[in-house]
Amino acid sequence: MPTSWRRVAGSIYSLGVPARANALWSPARPTDVDEDPVELGVSLLANLEHEELSLADAMDRIETITTDPALAREILDTAELRGVIEREDGLIRPKRGTYVRFERDVVRREGEFTCKRCGTALRTGYFIRFEAGEHGPFGSSCIRTVTGRE
Numbered sequence: 363m364p365t366s367w368r369r370v371a372g373s374i375y376s377l378g379v380p381a382r383a384n385a386l387w388s389p390a391r392p393t394d395v396d397e398d399p400v401e402l403g404v405s406l407l408a409n410l411e412h413e414e415l416s417l418a419d420a421m422d423r424i425e426t427i428t429t430d431p432a433l434a435r436e437i438l439d440t441a442e443l444r445g446v447i448e449r450e451d452g453l454i455r456p457k458r459g460t461y462v463r464f465e466r467d468v469v470r471r472e473g474e475f476t477c478k479r480c481g482t483a484l485r486t487g488y489f490i491r492f493e494a495g496e497h498g499p500f501g502s503s504c505i506r507t508v509t510g511r512e
């Protein structure tokens with residue numbers, strides 16, 4: 363658990379809705395900055411193909427969308443509120459079956475990209491397409507990590 367995460371955990375509810383800073387988004391990102399990072403994050407959690415994962419692993423996925431701990435927490439809270447995930451003893455369990463899965467596609471594009479997760483330069487970028495928007499690019503191994511499709 364990153365210390366920044368822990369520090370904010372107790373205080374977020376008194377802060378109201380956290381500012382949605384987009385400053386951390388990669389400049390290499392396409393210009394469609396209207397995507398709501400919370401919707402994107404909830405979509406991402408809803409589509410994880412893991413039985414369960416640690417909060418740290420969930421944060422690893424969420425940090426591909428935002429490194430702002432307040433925003434990351436909002437993503438987790440929103441996902442839990444909507445029944446997309448269950449949280450228990452530091453574990454995240456994506457719920458299956460009881461909720462409609464978000465439509466998801468992984469699209470592949472050739473070009474010059476930087477992996478959103480590990481920063482590697484890519485010739486082939488993989489993007490996850492959600493209803494809430496597109497998330498990526500990722501390299502071929504990071505896309506499997508992020509989706510949980512190992």
Ligand SMILES: [Zn+2]
Pocket residue numbers: 477478479480481482500501503504
């Ligand atoms: Zn990567």
